[in-house]
Amino acid sequence: MQFPERSDGAKAIKRNPRGLTMGQQHDAYFIPAKSYWPFVAAMVMFTTMFGAAHWLNAAPGEAGFGRTVLTVGVVGVLGMFFGWFRSVINESLAGDYNHQVDTSFRMGMMWFIFSEVMFFGAFFGALFFIRMFSVPWLGGAGHGALTHQFLWSDYTASWGANGGNGPAHVGGTFSTVSPWGLPLLNTLILLSSSVTVTIAHHALRAGHRGKILVFLGLTVLLGALFLNFQAHEYIEAYHELNLTLHSGVYGSTFFLLTGFHGLHVTLGTIMLAVIWFRVLKGHFSKEHHFGFEAVSWYWHFVDVVWLGLFMFVYIL
């Protein structure tokens, strides 16, 4: 990286209300101005968490103020995101962000996605442990022989409908979701959405705004379609298959893994929709469109997680 020579020009400070750019060259440091959004963010996050905890802890039938606080917190979080991102977008449009800031943003997004990978890793790890060790051990395999003999000698270890809810048959008899119906369709939908978002990206780099809007819009629709089918699948699981969150560890892993993934698809779809409106307003140029790229990275990540889910939760 080339930096400006330490000449007279290097000491000139560009001042504007949004921050400080130090040095005159494009590559010089930029430090954003003070902002109350981080403090607001901390407050609304606390409000959300406190409300959620209070709500969960309320005794059954107890009114409690937890839900009200939670609602206020969630609305606050949404407002905070809106406000904070609006100020960042304005700064970006004003041309304050130089190459170095852009690189920092990219690194931030990449490492954020890595942290998400590790978050899903914890749940996949739980799934693998349960399927490879805890269920077979309960059935008497390996060093689980005594547990099996003394506690649950009539339990035969197996995954899926015939043993996935453990020796106590927690949640009662259930059936599993066939991978070759909605899940397969959802796989095709998400894979196609990865293709459409990439076509939109190429169109952005080529400067074809109409094409971006069409393909990015298609991606948003595919994301929404995925969520719609996922909801259908959940309703069917609950009402027809008796597969619920309570269906032993099979139901636990099924709903937590697909549920957290669905939450990420929801976020990704909202992010894509925001980006669609930003394209409409002409926020992006051929060279500068980090917001677009960050969201598309996120979308690809969500897609890859789904492939893992399809393989390990549905098929195997």
Place this chain on the structure above:
Amino acid sequence: MSHAATHDQHDDHHGAPKSFFQRWCMSTNHKDIGTLYLIFALTMFFIGGSFAMVIRAELFKPGLQLVQPYFFNEMTTMHALVMIFGAIMPAFVGLGNWMIPLMVGAPDMALPRMNNLSFWILPFAFLLLLSTLFMPGGGPAGGWTMYPPLSLQSDSLAYVVFAIHLMGISSIMGAINIIATILNMRAPGMDLLKMPVFVWSWLITAFLLIAVMPVLAGAVTMLLTDKYFGTSFFNPGGGGDPVLYQHIFWFFGHPEVYIMILPAFGIISEVIPTFARKPIFGYKAMVFAIASIAFLSFIVWAHHMFAVGLPLGADIFFMYATMLIAVPTGVKVFNWVSTMWGGSMTFETPMLFAIAFVILFTIGGFSGLMLALVPADFQYHDTYFVVAHFHYVLVTGALFAIIAATYYWLPKWTGHMYSEFWGKMHFWNSVVWVNVLFFPMHFLGLAGMPRRIPDYNVAFANFNMISSIGGFLFGASQLIFLGVLIHCVFFSRKKATDRVWEGAKGLEWTVPSPAPHHTFDVPPIIHDEELAHGNVHG
């Protein structure tokens, strides 16, 4: 841009804002945010310390003396959570915030607003955590590791889980910021292998944080759903396994203990060369040792769980992998000693704490090796021997390094020297009483005293009383530290020079003392001979 203006002085054109709220709550300044982190950590250190005093007071004599057993359990749990997530980790982040930009020639952290958010989440998270002590049903009392099924009985589990989520979000954002700063904001000429060891240690620590804090979030989320949403992750009746929680928790937990020690290694690697007036011995070996320790930290987690009945193959694998850590750690200890060998040493307070670190941390390392042996661990598991071990690595290790760093950089932060006499008083009191406090715990543990228990067999009475006396006096000694800090910040008249310490090298000593509100508006020119470890290629 029309607002362009020229300035000759680089410390007056944009000083700290006047308004309190603007300066501290809206900050984008790494120094102010670093200060906030450090003040927060110090506050939490005294809160967590007061919990420890309750524990030692109750254990002063056998029999239930002062508090109810449930409250005692709350104290052991909260002491750990507050000290780990509230004192040690934020202190390191505060030091990193203050020093990393100064050490690599950056004007600030890479993402200054996110930096502010990372900090401000913490007071709220601890408000959430500590408030549980005053709620009906009480706070968490199942130990900081929150093993199910015990932790699922707690009425405050949701608050604790959400507090941990907030702390995790804060840590992850802080770590992302540190990585982006180190990789993207270095001044030209500050090659990766010219960076101070402290910066290297934080780069690797930040990676560990991003890798494992989400895993902790996943583990506690499963606790939450098991308690409130009827899942069966940790319920064998439903096909789950409580040991699964331990695996996931310690997959986080073991890298976590290195998160609390690697920056300490970095600090010691800065302090010892300064006062030995020699470059660090084996700079590259030090860096690679930190990286090896970080790698190994991912494949040793089950040594916390030898006693749960793991398959034999797992016991053996985790035992050997754990003992392997002694190799890179040994490299570090030998290199610190070699750095001092033949140096012209002086013994100012930071150096005293650093030398105490090398000796006492090594004791903690050796007891760790004993615990790594599966057959021995079956005896030591959940006894006071374990308590002695991790307090040697965390108090005389991590905490002593933080104190050393505070004395070392305090003149740079405040522009004034602290009182060397009272600094040494703090040191000698700390180092004597900390050993009176923790060394007898080895004997208690080997004799079979279990940890986390408010009452004990009369056979353990003498050592417990000695330990409690050490505890009270070690606690009191920290008030000297508080006094030294207050004196230095508000009353000291002895101006610090820019270099502060005769043997100090590195970019942070080239800026004035106190460091101006903004430093390195223009990337500094790096002269290798001015860096502590710059000449590694030659």
